[in-house]
Amino acid sequence: MFAHFILALRAGGVPASITEYLALLGAMKAGVADYSVEDFYFLARAALVKDERHLDRFDRIFGESFKGLERPEGVAPQELPEEWLRKLAEKLLTPEEMAQIEALGGLEKLMDTLRQRLAEQQGRHQGGSKWIGTAGTSPFGAQGYNPEGVRIGQEEGRHGRAVKVWDRREFRDLDDSVELGTRNIKLALRRLRRFARQGAPTELDIPDTIASTARNAGHLDLKMVPERHNTIKVLLFLDIGGSMDEHVRVCEELFSAARGEFKHLEYFYFHNCPYEYLWKTNRRRRDNLVPTLEVLRTYGPDYKAIFVGDASMSPYEVSHAGGSVEHWNEEPGSAWIGRLTGHFRRSAWLNPRPPRAWAHAMSVGMIRELMEDRMFPLTLGGIDEMTRELSR
Amino acid sequence: MAGFKSTENYIASRDLEVAVNAAVTLQRPLLVKGEPGTGKTVLAHEVAKALGHPLIEWHIKSTTKAQQGLYEYDAVSRLRDGQLGDPRVHDIGNYIVRGKLWDAFDSPAQSVVLIDEIDKADIEFPNDLLLELDRMQFFVYETRQTVVARQRPIVIITSNNEKELPDAFLRRCFFHYIRFPDRETMELIVQTHYPDIRQDLAREALNVFFKVRDVPGLKKKPATSELLDWLKLLMVDELSPEVLRSKDGHTVIPPLHGALLKNEQDVHLFERLAFLSRRGG
Numbered sequence: 001m002f003a004h005f006i007l008a009l010r011a012g013g014v015p016a017s018i019t020e021y022l023a024l025l026g027a028m029k030a031g032v033a034d035y036s037v038e039d040f041y042f043l044a045r046a047a048l049v050k051d052e053r054h055l056d057r058f059d060r061i062f063g064e065s066f067k068g069l070e071r072p073e074g075v076a077p078q079e080l081p082e083e084w085l086r087k088l089a090e091k092l093l094t095p096e097e098m099a100q101i102e103a104l105g106g107l108e109k110l111m112d113t114l115r116q117r118l119a120e121q122q123g124r125h126q127g128g129s130k131w132i133g134t135a136g137t138s139p140f141g142a143q144g145y146n147p148e149g150v151r152i153g154q155e156e157g158r159h160g161r162a163v164k165v166w167d168r169r170e171f172r173d174l175d176d177s178v179e180l181g182t183r184n185i186k187l188a189l190r191r192l193r194r195f196a197r198q199g200a201p202t203e204l205d206i207p208d209t210i211a212s213t214a215r216n217a218g219h220l221d222l223k224m225v226p227e228r229h230n231t232i233k234v235l236l237f238l239d240i241g242g243s244m245d246e247h248v249r250v251c252e253e254l255f256s257a258a259r260g261e262f263k264h265l266e267y268f269y270f271h272n273c274p275y276e277y278l279w280k281t282n283r284r285r286r287d288n289l290v291p292t293l294e295v296l297r298t299y300g301p302d303y304k305a306i307f308v309g310d311a312s313m314s315p316y317e318v319s320h321a322g323g324s325v326e327h328w329n330e331e332p333g334s335a336w337i338g339r340l341t342g343h344f345r346r347s348a349w350l351n352p353r354p355p356r357a358w359a360h361a362m363s364v365g366m367i368r369e370l371m372e373d374r375m376f377p378l379t380l381g382g383i384d385e386m387t388r389e390l391s392r
Numbered sequence: 393m394a395g396f397k398s399t400e401n402y403i404a405s406r407d408l409e410v411a412v413n414a415a416v417t418l419q420r421p422l423l424v425k426g427e428p429g430t431g432k433t434v435l436a437h438e439v440a441k442a443l444g445h446p447l448i449e450w451h452i453k454s455t456t457k458a459q460q461g462l463y464e465y466d467a468v469s470r471l472r473d474g475q476l477g478d479p480r481v482h483d484i485g486n487y488i489v490r491g492k493l494w495d496a497f498d499s500p501a502q503s504v505v506l507i508d509e510i511d512k513a514d515i516e517f518p519n520d521l522l523l524e525l526d527r528m529q530f531f532v533y534e535t536r537q538t539v540v541a542r543q544r545p546i547v548i549i550t551s552n553n554e555k556e557l558p559d560a561f562l563r564r565c566f567f568h569y570i571r572f573p574d575r576e577t578m579e580l581i582v583q584t585h586y587p588d589i590r591q592d593l594a595r596e597a598l599n600v601f602f603k604v605r606d607v608p609g610l611k612k613k614p615a616t617s618e619l620l621d622w623l624k625l626l627m628v629d630e631l632s633p634e635v636l637r638s639k640d641g642h643t644v645i646p647p648l649h650g651a652l653l654k655n656e657q658d659v660h661l662f663e664r665l666a667f668l669s670r671r672g673g
Contacts, residue, residue, distance in 0.1 A: 015559070017563055019563045019564070020563060023418060023420065023566070026418050027414040027417060027418055030417045030418065031417075032410060032413050032414045032417050033410070038406070039406070039410050042406065042407035042410035042411065043410050043411075043414050045407065045411075046407075046410065046411035046414055046415075046422075046566045046567055046568055047414065047566055047567075049567060050423070050559075050562035050563070050565065050567045051562070051567075052425060052553075052569040055569060210468060211467060211468075214467035214468050214470070214471040215467060217471065217474070218471060218475065
């Protein structure tokens with residue numbers, strides 16, 4: 001019945017499954033939604049969305065799939081409801097104009113002016129920049145935001161009904177493709193902090209000892225477990241300077257969040273692409289150089305290497321010797337990236353640029369290839385994926 | 393259909409009502425998430441009350457195992473009885489301790505089970521309960537007995553999002569995310585909790601409350617439960633609404649802020665804001 005809707009959801013990135021679809025149909029059959037569109041929306045949301053990060057996508061797709069469903073038949077879209085026009089009057093007309101119209105007298109006149117204005121406005125909107133994503137000619141079909149934060153087309157239904165709930169898109173903040181604040185990063189990086197028991201069993205496992213002693217009919221049976229400690233070791237490589245300046249703030253947030261999460265965390269800075277030298281303090285980058293080979297020698301392959309950088313640079317910086325903008329490099333950046341990713345068993349690249357911008361810079365694609373596609377956007381979702389990748 | 397509706401103690405939005413009713417009708421668990429203090433746990437109490445069912449609460453801790461909700465085998469006391477020569481020792485059934493889910497399955501009337509803060513438990517915890525929540529039955533190995541629910545209980549699960557829950561588990565649930573209530577809903581909530589609060593006090597308090605929530609950079613935004621605590625304090629202290637009104641729009645530290653701000657950084661932030669705004673005026 002709603003198969004197209006489910007398919008649209010899946011295409012739009014809401015992982016709804018057959019089980020959930022059947023649950024929705026079951027609930028419909030049991031009369032939970034009771035023929036009200038709004039209730040149907042609530043029900044579909046409860047049944048199909050299982051993660052608040054997907055709620056916004058769901059709202060969007062619901063709006064698209066069931067657009068026009070709530071409009072009563074027989075009302076031509078051109079007929080503008082009176083109260084809506086009146087509202088618009090407050091928006092569009094200056095007080096002087098209002099006074100003028102009042103002087104001219106008559107609501108008729110007012111309505112005419114408004115219709116005229118509205119027609120003008122529509123013409124502008126379609127081609128212009130005022131309504132984002134607007135497509136239809138009817139103001140009621142408009143999708144997207146007016147920059148002033150008022151959704152004119154859908155602000156109020158024609159019979160004074162409330163705003164359509166799915167059009168409010170209240171869950172936008174929870175979408176995981178938004179960029180990060182410190183708190184968000186902490187949540188995601190917490191994933192990396194996997195408590196694993198490794199090494200020699202040194203701690204007395206009291207519950208297990210009691211249980212096995214009891215099962216042993218009272219003969220003492222000592223059980224030991226390895227000590228619990230945080231096994232995650234991380235090396236952070238941060239791109240600093242140049243094209244990264246606008247992303248420095250985001251990087252610092254990630255950095256400050258990461259610092260609290262790991263016991264073994266070392267960080268190094270590089271510029272654009274790692275070469276034979278890295279540095280440990282950004283301010284004194286010239287007198288605090290660390291040879292990359294030394295980094296490779298010092299830190300074992302069990303460290304997880306995370307590069308943070310926009311990977312936007314001249315392609316020569318990656319592919320050619322001497323391509324670096326700052327010094328003469330004997331070997332191309334790709335060799336050093338290969339060395340680093342080859343040494344550390346787990347590595348990933350975080351890119352503060354949104355993925356849609358990646359295609360614009362050739363170097364992003366090159367680095368992505370070098371990282372074997374382990375490049376993730378610096379968003380909560382991206383970090384989630386990265387940590388999953390790193391801890392696999 | 394006798395459904396769940398807002399009560400005089402609990403304001404449920406329409407979407408929450410639909411979600412609860414769907415879960416009740418289809419007898420599937422309802423997973424509730426939301427900011428802390430938006431009434432996730434209270435929901436189970438209210439559902440139980442509204443439907444007239446007994447409520448069985450199972451609070452999850454980091455050490456809770458799924459098995460504990462079903463039953464536990466008390467080997468230690470059996471051993472002790474064995475050493476003392478107690479005749480009870482011959483029946484292993486005497487040492488099976490029932491868990492909350494067993495209680496719920498065995499209850500003669502339909503019950504409401506609250507599994508509170510499921511994300512506190514180990515990451516495998518939800519997976520261990522898949523079959524039990526799906527079929528509402530489990531097997532006791534020690535006594536070779538299958539426990540089947542007489543009435544499928546209504547299961548309400550809350551989560552604070554500290555861990556992600558497995559997909560297989562989510563697929564079996566209905567899901568509801570409790571949004572932070574808007575001003576109108578909040579007024580209703582205040583009314584239902586304190587029907588005799590002075591109107592002007594409530595209004596000013598809500599103004600302050602939403603202003604506090606809007607301050608950027610708060611570590612922990614106060615939520616409904618904090619607001620209610622705070623209002624109670626204000627009422628007990630018989631503060632006048634004028635105290636809450638900031639003079640010429642300046643930020644002030646709300647009186648009795650201890651109930652609203654739970655974090656010394658947040659209090660500092662407020663003091664700084666108040667200082668800046670005094671200086672600016």
